[in-house]
Amino acid sequence: MDAANGDYLRGTLKTIVLRLLAQQGRMYGYEITQAVEERTGGELTLTFGALYPVLHKLEDEGLLVTQSQEVDGRLRKYYLLTPTGSEVAIRKADEFERFIQLMRLLIRPTPDVAFGQ
Structure with a gap:
């Protein structure tokens, strides 16, 4: 994906982070960036400058x-969802799925979808 796709990533970053934490339980920053890269086959890269503010x-x-937690003599900070965070993760994933469906209708309309009527 090209640099313009960073706009799409920024707009969905909260949802991505919440979903990853819901699936993994707890993760540290580097682990989150690697999960995004691995799951997208390197198509999406998440920078620390974008991740940590979120x-x-x-x-x-x-x-x-x-x-x-101390790991190899260094303190590592892990992130975990709160109960409210778990609920929001589910809701945001559902909302995003619906958004994708609506975007498909706009981008690839079926012949029976009439625009402007």
């Missing part, structure tokens, strides 16, 4: 909490 915002909103 993680902090989700924490401020009470949707996730952090746990620190």
Whole structure:
């Protein structure tokens, strides 16, 4: 994907992070970036500059909490969903699925879809 697709990624970043944490339980920042890259076959790359502000915002909103753990002599910060965060993750994924369906109708209309009527 080209650089213009960063706009799409930024618009869905909260949903992506919430969904990954809902699936994995807990993750640290680098792990999140790698999961996005691996699951998309390298088509999407998530930078730390984009990720960490979203993680902090989700924490401020009470949707996730952090746990620190020492790994190889360094403190690693893990992110986990709160119960509210788990509910929001489900809702946001459902909303995004619906959005994708609507975009398909706009981008690839079927012959029976009449525009402007």
